[in-house]
Amino acid sequence: MNSPKATVHSQLAPPLRLAIGRLARRLRQESVDNLTPSQRSILASLDRHGPLRMGELASIEKISAPSISGIVGRLEGRGLVSRETDPTDARSTLVRSTPEASSILNAVRQQRSAFLASRLETFTEAEVNTLKEATELLKRLATDQ
Amino acid sequence: MNSPKATVHSQLAPPLRLAIGRLARRLRQESVDNLTPSQRSILASLDRHGPLRMGELASIEKISAPSISGIVGRLEGRGLVSRETDPTDARSTLVRSTPEASSILNAVRQQRSAFLASRLETFTEAEVNTLKEATELLKRLATDQ
DNA sequence: TATTGTTATACTCTATAACTATA
DNA sequence: TATAGTTATAGAGTATAACAATA
Numbered sequence: 001m002n003s004p005k006a007t008v009h010s011q012l013a014p015p016l017r018l019a020i021g022r023l024a025r026r027l028r029q030e031s032v033d034n035l036t037p038s039q040r041s042i043l044a045s046l047d048r049h050g051p052l053r054m055g056e057l058a059s060i061e062k063i064s065a066p067s068i069s070g071i072v073g074r075l076e077g078r079g080l081v082s083r084e085t086d087p088t089d090a091r092s093t094l095v096r097s098t099p100e101a102s103s104i105l106n107a108v109r110q111q112r113s114a115f116l117a118s119r120l121e122t123f124t125e126a127e128v129n130t131l132k133e134a135t136e137l138l139k140r141l142a143t144d145q
Numbered sequence: 146m147n148s149p150k151a152t153v154h155s156q157l158a159p160p161l162r163l164a165i166g167r168l169a170r171r172l173r174q175e176s177v178d179n180l181t182p183s184q185r186s187i188l189a190s191l192d193r194h195g196p197l198r199m200g201e202l203a204s205i206e207k208i209s210a211p212s213i214s215g216i217v218g219r220l221e222g223r224g225l226v227s228r229e230t231d232p233t234d235a236r237s238t239l240v241r242s243t244p245e246a247s248s249i250l251n252a253v254r255q256q257r258s259a260f261l262a263s264r265l266e267t268f269t270e271a272e273v274n275t276l277k278e279a280t281e282l283l284k285r286l287a288t289d290q
Numbered sequence: 291t292a293t294t295g296t297t298a299t300a301c302t303c304t305a306t307a308a309c310t311a312t313a
Numbered sequence: 314t315a316t317a318g319t320t321a322t323a324g325a326g327t328a329t330a331a332c333a334a335t336a
Contacts, residue, residue: 008270012277013261014254017172019283024169026287027162038303054318067304069319074302091312091317109159116158119286125153127282132157134279137272138164141264142171183326199295212327214296219325236294236335297332302325309320 020138030115031108038063038071043080043105046097053092080104165283175260176253183208183216185253188225191242192250198237225249 045060058068072095075081080101086092120128190205191197203213217240220226225246231237265273
């Protein structure tokens, strides 16, 4: 804890934390999709994993079963997901996202990436390379272990 | 748009965007303060700028005046802010955060920084240096212009 | 008359407790 | 009896519209 290395880490952590928070906030502002954060996150999970049961969604999203019920119900009402009884267990419901949902998600991602890309154009080649290396490191930072 | 440089930017933007989003989410998980995101953000604004009027808070937080009214009312009920009439304009209300609020904010920052610092200990010196350079670049990325 | 803030109302997200249907 | 999901209820955040107090 008192090694020179630990000091470097303690010094870097606060400004890095601030920078990450600010950039994440700025990126969230950069898209208008008429989805709430929960709706967007659930659609992204379905996009990533394919059809999921209500309980799996609750577990992935770390929110309660009744909350998932409500959000999925509203997404269904907007035609962004469909529900069907799991053929292997009639107690379970499979939630599937619709093509319209994928198209909304892709639009959001494109808007946010386009914002980043246009900001990156103001950076030097060396700076872009530093960020490229940092991207891998940030990914590792977010992963436990 | 078709220059080699633009291609580099378009290639970097999506993974960088993903990495930022994930790390920001991971950091948010790393603190338990019994504050909602809106409450935390309002207290952080007061911490940064000193006492603010309701309208200034609404403008900084980019939420409606009635929403600010409700949130500040609940923060006041918990003893985290106080309200006083602006001596220079009796229509306005000055909102001031209490020492207890600052102490909660500092605890959250310390928890999140401690998480980052402990993750950084698993990185090589060269990697830490890359992240140090990247921190400045991320700050610039989030800033318009 | 214009500005500052609050109240009324409505919708979404969130949780816990109670319930229904199926295994 | 245990599990998957929904319904009931309540509190917080969000907005727009209508209102009160002050400039």
